[in-house]
Amino acid sequence: MNHSTPNDAAVPGARILCAEDEALLRRDICEELSEAGHVAIEAAHGDEALEQIDAVHPDLILCDINMPGMNGYELLAAVRERGPELADTPFVFLTALSDPREVVDGKRAGADDYLVKPVDFDLLLATVEARLRQVRRMRQKKEDEFAELRRTLGGLGQSRDQGRRSLEFAARALDPVAPGVVLLDRGNRVLLANRAARRMAGDALTLQEGRPPEPVHSEDDRRLREALRRVLAEEPAADDAIECMRLPRDGHRRELLAMIYPLPGSGDQAGWEAGEEEPAAVILLSDPERRARLPEDVLARLFDLTPTEARIALALADGWRTADIARRMDVSNTTVTFHLRNLFQKTDTHRQAELVALVLAGSMTLAVE
Structure with missing residues (x-):
């Protein structure tokens, strides 16, 4: 032997x-x-x-x-x-x-x-x-990609204090690991979009820096403007200041999923040159035709989550609001909020936007490109 x-x-x-x-x-x-x-x-x-x-x-x-x-x-x-x-x-x-x-x-x-x-x-x-x-x-x-995504998303707020060059660096860092990320100013104008966003948006959404995103279909354009208005009107700390919508795409069986979040702390121009607009909202794009859904047990093992916490994280990534999750799981809103606090602590995130991006990034690593 x-x-x-x-x-x-x-x-x-x-x-x-x-x-x-x-x-x-x-x-x-x-x-x-x-x-x-x-x-x-x-x-x-x-x-x-x-x-x-x-x-x-x-x-x-x-x-x-x-x-x-x-x-x-x-x-x-x-x-x-x-x-x-x-x-x-x-x-x-x-x-x-x-x-x-x-x-x-x-x-x-x-x-x-x-x-x-x-x-x-x-x-x-x-x-x-x-x-x-x-x-x-x-x-x-x-694991390194997850960590990089967490650091980059956590630094978006800091980038506002460092100006546009730092923001551009953050956007480049998001390219290899994140879902589609589009940053908008308070006028709904596109500040930056990573490569994944531009690739996904092709048949559903026109992304041009300095202009609002333009859905292919006029009805979706109206819905997107209304969603952005509601998001930016919300108190930034509110958990439900999130809008989810689906954008039809010509030649595709499934619609593009768009999740819109406010960025906290907007309104402070420190670090930005005259005439520059700071980011006020982020749109996360997810292509269900290319995204493999992260299995509950894999997500649970990765972050030491309970089965309930894993289900809630995946439901958020699928575009469900917290109230809808509570009804779907037949639990109270307070119970969902309790599990959300545990999720933020275990995944080292602070907002639903970061948590959803983390789950989507993990799902995308399973997709066969």
Whole structure:
């Protein structure tokens, strides 16, 4: 047996499922994984493996191709159909054959790697560690994007004190991680729009700096003006100073979702040159055709939320008002407000605008561009 331990870059205590119908080989593989510091989970066939996957959500799956009942290809297809929460789980085939066609078939089916029997345990551990490091980098990248989004949204108010150049920097920082973001002044004129906003708005909304956003359909233009008037007339600290509307798009099955929020502290021209207008409202655009909805359990694990908190956060991202959420969940408005306070604390956000942007950014990382 090999008694090596994972290197410093490995993920400690990773949960690894070994689906192998040969009992002796399965035992040897699990012993190697356990000695290397991982948690080994056994399955003798595909159906048992699927039960274990649903129960423990392993960090990596080792799977024999030829098993009684559900074979490796069928198990792989079932795993990938389970949803986004298993999308980045590495799947490594174990095969007694070195036929290149089998390798190609496995890759095309969505396998991340393969090992040929008889298994070289040094190669097994090296492959496992490499795949786990890759997953860790992917997850760290997502966490970094969330953190950058929080910092940038939190800095929008500060940007008003630093002038337009800082605001432009904030808008560029939002480009890679945020949903569509459009900043407007008190005259409803577009100050800045990030790349995502311009891409989404194409068939529904004209965005031109210095002019109000112009929906393609005249009826929507009137609705947008009224929504902006209501938002800017609200007390900035009010939680319900939010307007949501859907914009029809020619050639698309689903409408573009627009959420409009006031920016607190508007009216103070400090840091702005004469003639410059400060941002007074933000429009967040979300394309439901391109956005994968963040699963409740993923959102809950990411920010240590309760199931109720996760449902409320996702309902806000779908455009529901707090009163509508209370009716939908059959709870009081006070209960929703209580959960919102917990959400702000756990996600390090301060307003519904920041919370919704954070959820939408997480959803967009799941979408296949």
